[in-house]
Amino acid sequence: MEIKIDLPPDLEQSLMYRAAQSKVSLQALILQALRQATQPTTATTSQWSELVLSYEGTPDFPAFEAYREELLPPREPELF
Template structure:
């Protein structure tokens, strides 16, 4: 299938520049961009890096949950 579209000059220049930077032909670069745009989201929606997700903490440091009973409940502000 062939589709012809008119691009604003600034967008055309951006596409050409980015294709050159990625060492890809312009047509390939545009096809990759379109595929990324219509691709369904991946199963994992986490934005955290693996280093954060796998962090085990510091062994000698007390766990946060151990302080839960000492926390004060939030104060309720009066509305009137």
């Protein structure tokens, strides 16, 4: 399929610069952006890196839940 679009000059320059920096063709860059934009978003998609997700903590440090009872309850908002 072939699609023709007219880009504003600033967007065209930005895309050309990005393609050159990434060392990919302009077409490849645009296809990549379109694929990314059309991927379905799911609740399981995480923005955290694998390093953060795999962190297990320090064994000698108490779990956060151990302090849960010491936390103050949230304040009720004043309506009037």
